[in-house]
Amino acid sequence: MSTQTTTEPAPPPAPAPAAKERLSGLPNWAVQALVSLSAIVLALIVGAVLIIIGDEGVKTAVGYFGAAPMDTISAAASAVGEAYKALAVGALGGITPISESLTQATPLICGGLAVSLAFRTGLFNIGAQGQLIMGAILAAYVGFAWHLPPVLHLIVAIVAGLLGGALWGGVVGLLKARTGAHEVIVTIMLNYVAIYLLAWLLTTTTFRRPGRTDPISPIVDHNAQYPQFGDTRLHGGFILSVLAAIFVWWLLNRSTVGFELRAVGSNPDASRTAGMSVGRAYIIAMVVAGALAGLAGTQQVLGTDLPLTDGVAASIGFDAITVALLGRGTPVGTVLAGLLFGALNAGGLQMQLITQTPLTLTTVLQAVIVLFVAAPALVRSIFRFLPKERGTGPVLAKGWNG
Amino acid sequence: MHLELSGLTKSFGSLVANDHIDLVIEPGEIHCLLGENGAGKSTLMNMLYGMLQPDSGEIVIDGEKVRITSPSDAIQHGIGMVHQHFMLVPVFTVAENIMLGRENTHAGGVLDRKKAHALVTELSDRYGFEVDPEALIEDIPVGVQQRVEIIKALANEASVLILDEPTAVLTPAEIDELIGVMRQLKENGTSIVFITHKLKEVKAIADTITVIRRGKVVGQAEPSATEEELAELMVGRAVDLVVDKQPAQPQDVVLRVEGLTVIDERGFTAVDDVSLEVRAGEILAVAGVQGNGQTELAEALLGLTEIAAGKISLDGVDLTGRTTRQRLDAGIGYVPEDRAHDGFVGSFTVAENLVLDLFRKAPFGSGLALRTDEIAKNAQARVDEFDIRTQAIELPVSSLSGGNQQKVVLARELSRPLKLLVASQPTRGVDVGSIEFLHARIVKERDNGTAVLIVSTELDEIASLTDRVAVMYRGKVVGVVPADTPRDELGLMMAGASRSEAHDVAIENPTTLGTI
Numbered sequence: 001m002s003t004q005t006t007t008e009p010a011p012p013p014a015p016a017p018a019a020k021e022r023l024s025g026l027p028n029w030a031v032q033a034l035v036s037l038s039a040i041v042l043a044l045i046v047g048a049v050l051i052i053i054g055d056e057g058v059k060t061a062v063g064y065f066g067a068a069p070m071d072t073i074s075a076a077a078s079a080v081g082e083a084y085k086a087l088a089v090g091a092l093g094g095i096t097p098i099s100e101s102l103t104q105a106t107p108l109i110c111g112g113l114a115v116s117l118a119f120r121t122g123l124f125n126i127g128a129q130g131q132l133i134m135g136a137i138l139a140a141y142v143g144f145a146w147h148l149p150p151v152l153h154l155i156v157a158i159v160a161g162l163l164g165g166a167l168w169g170g171v172v173g174l175l176k177a178r179t180g181a182h183e184v185i186v187t188i189m190l191n192y193v194a195i196y197l198l199a200w201l202l203t204t205t206t207f208r209r210p211g212r213t214d215p216i217s218p219i220v221d222h223n224a225q226y227p228q229f230g231d232t233r234l235h236g237g238f239i240l241s242v243l244a245a246i247f248v249w250w251l252l253n254r255s256t257v258g259f260e261l262r263a264v265g266s267n268p269d270a271s272r273t274a275g276m277s278v279g280r281a282y283i284i285a286m287v288v289a290g291a292l293a294g295l296a297g298t299q300q301v302l303g304t305d306l307p308l309t310d311g312v313a314a315s316i317g318f319d320a321i322t323v324a325l326l327g328r329g330t331p332v333g334t335v336l337a338g339l340l341f342g343a344l345n346a347g348g349l350q351m352q353l354i355t356q357t358p359l360t361l362t363t364v365l366q367a368v369i370v371l372f373v374a375a376p377a378l379v380r381s382i383f384r385f386l387p388k389e390r391g392t393g394p395v396l397a398k399g400w401n402g
Numbered sequence: 403m404h405l406e407l408s409g410l411t412k413s414f415g416s417l418v419a420n421d422h423i424d425l426v427i428e429p430g431e432i433h434c435l436l437g438e439n440g441a442g443k444s445t446l447m448n449m450l451y452g453m454l455q456p457d458s459g460e461i462v463i464d465g466e467k468v469r470i471t472s473p474s475d476a477i478q479h480g481i482g483m484v485h486q487h488f489m490l491v492p493v494f495t496v497a498e499n500i501m502l503g504r505e506n507t508h509a510g511g512v513l514d515r516k517k518a519h520a521l522v523t524e525l526s527d528r529y530g531f532e533v534d535p536e537a538l539i540e541d542i543p544v545g546v547q548q549r550v551e552i553i554k555a556l557a558n559e560a561s562v563l564i565l566d567e568p569t570a571v572l573t574p575a576e577i578d579e580l581i582g583v584m585r586q587l588k589e590n591g592t593s594i595v596f597i598t599h600k601l602k603e604v605k606a607i608a609d610t611i612t613v614i615r616r617g618k619v620v621g622q623a624e625p626s627a628t629e630e631e632l633a634e635l636m637v638g639r640a641v642d643l644v645v646d647k648q649p650a651q652p653q654d655v656v657l658r659v660e661g662l663t664v665i666d667e668r669g670f671t672a673v674d675d676v677s678l679e680v681r682a683g684e685i686l687a688v689a690g691v692q693g694n695g696q697t698e699l700a701e702a703l704l705g706l707t708e709i710a711a712g713k714i715s716l717d718g719v720d721l722t723g724r725t726t727r728q729r730l731d732a733g734i735g736y737v738p739e740d741r742a743h744d745g746f747v748g749s750f751t752v753a754e755n756l757v758l759d760l761f762r763k764a765p766f767g768s769g770l771a772l773r774t775d776e777i778a779k780n781a782q783a784r785v786d787e788f789d790i791r792t793q794a795i796e797l798p799v800s801s802l803s804g805g806n807q808q809k810v811v812l813a814r815e816l817s818r819p820l821k822l823l824v825a826s827q828p829t830r831g832v833d834v835g836s837i838e839f840l841h842a843r844i845v846k847e848r849d850n851g852t853a854v855l856i857v858s859t860e861l862d863e864i865a866s867l868t869d870r871v872a873v874m875y876r877g878k879v880v881g882v883v884p885a886d887t888p889r890d891e892l893g894l895m896m897a898g899a900s901r902s903e904a905h906d907v908a909i910e911n912p913t914t915l916g917t918i
Contacts, residue, residue, distance in 0.1 A: 254774065255770045255771060255772055256762050256767040256770055256771070256772050259754070262750070263747050266748070267743075267746075267749075269743050269744045270744050270758070271758075273726070273738050273745070275726045275727030275729075275759050276727070277725075
């Protein structure tokens with residue numbers, strides 16, 4: 001009765017090649033990492049195809065393909081090679097590129113954590129964008145309207161940002177817990193509210209920089225700014241991102257609160273039966289997630305941008321969803337995914353400058369990576385050596401009614 | 403049809419689920435496949451039905467070797483299967499469900515409903531099924547739904563019918579009716595493969611019994627074999643089918659329920675003015691056919707469902723209005739009916755599930771921090787104490803067998819001091835070997851002075867495990883009787899008869915299972 005009862009209902013695996021046998025012994029996280037790496041490789045291949053199609057040199061060479069086919073191939077190879085080289089150099093080629101990559105990664109990590117934490121509680125937080133904006137608004141206000149001593153001013157501004165995000169997230173949790181309102185709908189709607197609130201505030205005398213007519217606030221006080229690293233744009237907010245990731249890891253894996261959040265995320269009925277309050281878990285998760293997104297807002301306004309503008313959030317709150325997806329809802333994965341996306345963003349700018357390959361290619365790369373990660377079966381059908389993941393993993397596959 | 407399986411072998415990785423299984427099914431016989439959960443019965447039948455491919459061995463039908471690569475292949479060869487979980491569309495009528503997959507149409511693609519209607523009526527009449535072709539599936543009882551599944555197979559002209567654990571979802575009366583249906587089918591020449599782990603049913607209906615253990619055929623048995631002999635073949639060691647317990651020593655009333663009424667989400671009165679008492683040191687069974695309010699009663703005791711009226715008190719303390727957590731803290735242990743749904747978190751490890759309702763308190767939680775070392779220590783202790791078969795405490799509990807999952811739930815609930823244990827269907831889907839163990843633990847808890855309330859639909863379990871029986875019918879308690887009340891009487895009370903009526907009728911009309 002021992003081993004056979006545990007495994008009998010397993011689906012029949014296809015006849016396994018030797019490599020698969022060996023790899024199937026890997027722990028789940030290693031399998032996921034392999035799938036993610038494979039997805040990145042595949043995305044680079046897709047990107048290469050796009051570069052080739054869009055490259056002028058290749059187009060010319062194709063015109064006389066019959067006469068000199070090698071020309072087309074070498075043109076294609078050089079187009080791809082140069083674009084990816086520029087991407088790599090722009091992301092990693094020296095202190096400035098690396099610091100730029102980390103700067104780009106900073107809010108993506110915090111935003112990604114906001115989405116990941118909610119994922120693990122069974123909530124699909126589409127609202128990182130709105131939470132981030134609310135954090136940025138409050139942090140900016142405290143930053144330029146108040147005048148406090150060094151260190152204290154920064155701390156107060158950060159706390160204000162955390163509160164702004166927590167409030168915006170908390171409303172979602174509260175509505176979900178009390179009325180059953182679906183968090184996807186509420187977060188999407190609150191995104192709009194935040195976006196237009198920001199746009200309106202920037203027209204008021206309280207927020208608009210004196211003497212300007214465009215939507216821009218005064219620059220936040222020097223005391224309220226994150227300290228910069230040398231001459232780079234990288235600032236202390238990055239350290240906070242790493243600390244936030246460690247905090248989320250601890251919260252999820254080593255705290256009673258996180259135990260409850262994960263239990264509710266995996267099986268709310270069993271959690272309720274075990275005496276947990278499902279509503280309370282939703283509220284806690286959304287407050288903390290909102291605060292994390294709010295932290296990303298402070299990093300934008302107190303570290304990278306300095307004045308508050310209507311573009312302060314860019315698309316960070318939405319990119320955060322893809323970062324969390326790629327990171328599989330785990331803190332470590334989210335940090336790695338955030339770093340990757342940060343590097344792609346930073347490198348993409350260089351690529352556009354040097355090879356005229358449009359910046360949107362990096363957007364395509366990011367999208368394709370996530371697409372492949374979301375369809376592991378597709379990746380496995382291309383890379384046959386990859387073993388199947390066991391269990392269901394985090395709740396990423398959960399749908400609309402999650 | 404003469405069906406022969408020879409040397410069928412199937413392995414999943416290193417696990418051999420079926421090891422050279424030989425089986426002969428004669429035309430018109432009822433062949434019981436007896437084995438514990440996970441013994442390999444389902445794997446074998448899935449190979450026969452084309453859902454799995456054997457690694458080696460062959461299937462021979464009427465002397466001809468065949469390859470069955472899909473369920474539609476199996477159907478073409480005259481093999482039909484009724485799954486444990488029905489494959490019916492609840493919002494469709496019986497006839498529409500029969501039509502699914504072979505829609506006959508008039509010109510222009512209009513469905514020929516009449517033809518389906520006639521087919522259902524014809525089959526239903528021929529076998530005495532009494533199925534209304536126009537009834538919606540969701541409106542008819544589970545037993546009738548099962549007959550619809552059988553009709554579906556018969557409509558495909560199945561001459562061998564595989565019934566996978568068909569009685570798991572049925573009431574005693576419905577089981578009796580199913581036995582009648584099976585006899586009818588047999589008379590008409592249909593062979594039946596009857597998969598089960600319930601010994602009484604096997605003895606009542608089988609012509610031939612094949613026992614499977616750990617993927618191998620361990621023997622054939624005659625229906626005249628005793629239950630003990632069958633159980634020993636099945637488990638591989640002598641099994642004590644009778645729960646070894648002393649008469650109860652009831653003490654003070656622990657749980658007192660007065661006038662409890664629960665209105666369910668659809669507005670029906672699920673629990674209707676129920677009053678009962680459970681004393682320390684006794685086991686009260688709440689018996690009844692599934693869906694007569696027992697589930698809601700148990701949930702109301704735990705505060706998982708709102709009550710419309712009434713009062714619940716534990717040791718004289720009023721629990722009404724308390725949260726689930728407060729009730730658990732007050733000393734109620736709870737084993738929910740549907741363990742995968744409510745009893746554990748499938749993706750959590752065995753260790754985590756063993757503290758699912760204890761993690762906040764010392765030694766597992768200190769302040770906000772979780773003491774993973776203490777959780778692991780506790781898990782190891784519980785795994786040893788309850789003989790939970792798992793390769794590691796870090797494995798997700800969903801990888802365990804049903805019996806071991808149930809042990810995890812019970813182990814967790816019994817690992818703290820209890821005043822009252824509420825256990826719904828504590829042995830549902832659990833193999834014989836584990837049932838023995840779970841029953842012994844529940845009796846031990848009773849003897850420690852805990853009041854125990856068991857909700858069960860299994861008359862065997864009620865008779866052997868409990869001390870008193872409260873029978874529920876349509877939300878009301880129709881009577882509280884001693885546990886040694888004859889099966890037939892209990893069965894009739896479960897259908898709404900009062901105790902005295904049940905007593906008279908049962909003597910006049912003994913049922914198949916009741917007389918064994």
